[in-house]
Amino acid sequence: MKHITTINKADLKATAAKGGCGKCQSSCQSACKTSCTVANQKCEAVK
Amino acid sequence: MIHKFRQLGYNIVLDVNSNGVHIVDDCAYDMLGIIAPPMAEECPADLPARLSQYPEQDVRSTYAELYELYKEGALFAEDDYEKYSGTMVKSPVKSMCLNVAHDCNLRCEYCFAQTGDFGGERCIMTPETGRKAIDFLIENSGNRENIELDFFGGEPLMAWDTVVETVNYARSIEKQHGKNFRFTITTNGVLLDDEKIEYINREMSNCVLSLDGRREVTDRIRKTLNGKSAYDVIVPKFQKLVRSRGEKDYYVRATFTKYNLDFTDDVLHMRDLGFEQLSAEPVVTDLNEPYAITTDDLPRVFSEYDRLCEVMANRTENKFNFFHFMVDLDQGPCAIKRLRGCGCGNDYVAVDPHGDIYPCHQFVGIEQWKMGNLYDGTFNNDIKEYFAKTHVYSKEGCRDCWAKFFCSGGCNANSFIYEGDVHKPHMLSCEMQRKRLECALALAADRAVKEQG
Numbered sequence: 001m002k003h004i005t006t007i008n009k010a011d012l013k014a015t016a017a018k019g020g021c022g023k024c025q026s027s028c029q030s031a032c033k034t035s036c037t038v039a040n041q042k043c044e045a046v047k
Numbered sequence: 048m049i050h051k052f053r054q055l056g057y058n059i060v061l062d063v064n065s066n067g068v069h070i071v072d073d074c075a076y077d078m079l080g081i082i083a084p085p086m087a088e089e090c091p092a093d094l095p096a097r098l099s100q101y102p103e104q105d106v107r108s109t110y111a112e113l114y115e116l117y118k119e120g121a122l123f124a125e126d127d128y129e130k131y132s133g134t135m136v137k138s139p140v141k142s143m144c145l146n147v148a149h150d151c152n153l154r155c156e157y158c159f160a161q162t163g164d165f166g167g168e169r170c171i172m173t174p175e176t177g178r179k180a181i182d183f184l185i186e187n188s189g190n191r192e193n194i195e196l197d198f199f200g201g202e203p204l205m206a207w208d209t210v211v212e213t214v215n216y217a218r219s220i221e222k223q224h225g226k227n228f229r230f231t232i233t234t235n236g237v238l239l240d241d242e243k244i245e246y247i248n249r250e251m252s253n254c255v256l257s258l259d260g261r262r263e264v265t266d267r268i269r270k271t272l273n274g275k276s277a278y279d280v281i282v283p284k285f286q287k288l289v290r291s292r293g294e295k296d297y298y299v300r301a302t303f304t305k306y307n308l309d310f311t312d313d314v315l316h317m318r319d320l321g322f323e324q325l326s327a328e329p330v331v332t333d334l335n336e337p338y339a340i341t342t343d344d345l346p347r348v349f350s351e352y353d354r355l356c357e358v359m360a361n362r363t364e365n366k367f368n369f370f371h372f373m374v375d376l377d378q379g380p381c382a383i384k385r386l387r388g389c390g391c392g393n394d395y396v397a398v399d400p401h402g403d404i405y406p407c408h409q410f411v412g413i414e415q416w417k418m419g420n421l422y423d424g425t426f427n428n429d430i431k432e433y434f435a436k437t438h439v440y441s442k443e444g445c446r447d448c449w450a451k452f453f454c455s456g457g458c459n460a461n462s463f464i465y466e467g468d469v470h471k472p473h474m475l476s477c478e479m480q481r482k483r484l485e486c487a488l489a490l491a492a493d494r495a496v497k498e499q500g
Binding site for chain 2: 041
């Protein structure tokens with residue numbers, strides 16, 4: 001494409017069907033504790 | 048839904064429901080301010096005239112590219128996640144914040160734990176209660192293998208015997224129950240010594256080291272009992288811990304307040320001290336406190352996030368990670384996780400020194416949210432059910448917010464503390480969160496561009 005560069009897979013919908021396994025870390029168990037940032041957690045089912 | 052913004056010199060478009068992130072040229076950026084779904088295959092007849100600042104050929108080829116993304120589901124993707132939120136049920140409890148000490152050896156002005164005692168008496172958790180917490184997690188975690196336990200307080204190093212005995216007990220029984228305990232600890236560092244550093248680096252998968260940056264910033268608000276500098280006591284110990292930690296995770300975590308709205312300087316100072324994994328969060332406190340961050344401070348906070356973002360993009364040496372600018376666009380959490388976020392009160396709970404159970408560490412001591420007790424075996428499933436059904440489609444304003452799949456509706460405790468309602472996100476927190484996410488996405492775009500050369 002000339003006008004657009006897509007930098008990721010754009011596949012969030014595909015993760016819904018098999019999601020929710022619960023293997024990943026709870027977000028407040030990292031460096032958070034007073035806010036909520038979820039999207040910097042890693043999926044641990046696909047590693 | 049899309050969100051478009053400019054940061055670091057890039058035109059960035061987030062397609063909210065597919066999570067697609069696109070860097071676009073000016074023509075596409077302006078076009079996305081005009082067009083809306085559903086898109087037709089043919090370029091609308093009036094579009095060249097409405098974008099007359101661009102050559103007609105460019106307008107038409109830009110539209111064709113946007114249409115291609117649209118057909119691929121990477122632009123204007125529909126929000127069809129609500130059906131999953133409707134089926135949300137209670138989850139096994141797999142994470143716990145264990146408040147082993149409701150006491151602290153610092154008197155930080157802003158402490159949400161009210162200088163360590165959470166509004167109650169100062170006390171230390173017994174090893175027996177620590178063991179009961181492990182038993183609770185094993186009994187209530189169902190088929191979850193990875194179990195997380197964060198030693199918290201107050202200051203958890205004041206309850207070191209309980210920390211060690213709790214870890215040892217968990218290690219002694221985890222295999223027979225098919226569990227993998229991952230311990231973390233959040234400490235102010237005052238009581239760190241060689242023995243504790245060695246133990247933490249061996250047993251704790253992550254540790255959060257509390258420091259507020261520059262000496263004058265740290266010492267102004269993180270006060271010692273004897274009036275001496277906390278910075279001077281803490282920094283050498285943290286440096287020693289991090290130097291011997293190897294590849295294991297850690298964060299040096301600051302809280303910033305109205306006193307240091309130039310917090311980029313604190314982040315950079317901590318990098319200069321040798322720390323590479325950094326975090327700085329806005330203070331959570333009563334808005335009447337002199338150090339509270341208020342709406343009037345937002346322009347300054349935003350410009351500071353811009354400055355930090357630019358520093359990180361431009362650094363070629365002495366790089367560092369900033370926790371709140373981290374986003375994993377390809378291996379991040381699944382959509383289901385993003386609907387509910389932190390798991391507070393559902394798969395995550397906090398336990399105080401008496402064995403009382405709360406939805407999370409920020410709810411500790413608030414009687415109406417007490418869920419039960421380890422000793423009498425009570426556990427309020429109504430509260431658990433309440434949090435299981437708390438998600439981005441049940442919270443006020445989240446449905447129409449572009450950031451909803453990154454913050455998952457924000458911090459439930461902040462919503463309750465500031466707004467009196469878990470379902471009513473705290474707008475000041477939301478505004479800062481959205482700004483941080485724009486910086487995070489811009490840095491991801493910058494990395495992608497640099498990797499492609």
